[in-house]
Amino acid sequence: MTTEDVQAIHNEWTFQVQETINREKHKRGIKTNKELAGMIGEGEAQFSRMFKGGTDNKSNQIRKKVFKLFNITEI
Numbered sequence: 001m002t003t004e005d006v007q008a009i010h011n012e013w014t015f016q017v018q019e020t021i022n023r024e025k026h027k028r029g030i031k032t033n034k035e036l037a038g039m040i041g042e043g044e045a046q047f048s049r050m051f052k053g054g055t056d057n058k059s060n061q062i063r064k065k066v067f068k069l070f071n072i073t074e075i
Contacts, residue, residue, distance in 0.1 A: 010053060010055075011053070013053075013075070014052070014053035016075045017051075017053075017063070017075055018051060020072060020075055021036075021051070021066060021070070021072075024070040024072065028070075033047055033048065033051060034047075036066070039069065040062070040065040040066060040069060041065075042062050042065070046058055046059075046062060047062055050062040050063050050066075
């Protein structure tokens with residue numbers, strides 16, 4: 001597997017995460033990522049990093065909070 005393959009897989013996964021979060025936000029009437037970040041007690045910048053596909057520890061923690069809030073079990 002090449003680095004391009006890995007990047008393509010990561011990009012697809014990131015897109016799926018974004019689409020899932022956006023769908024759940026829409027269902028609940030949450031209009032902005034800033035609003036969602038506040039609901040889970042995180043800053044807008046940290047949330048944005050996670051939303052754009054961040055894989056650092058903080059992004060993973062935020063992603064878990066969002067998934068728990070929205071009861072997302074799989075992407």
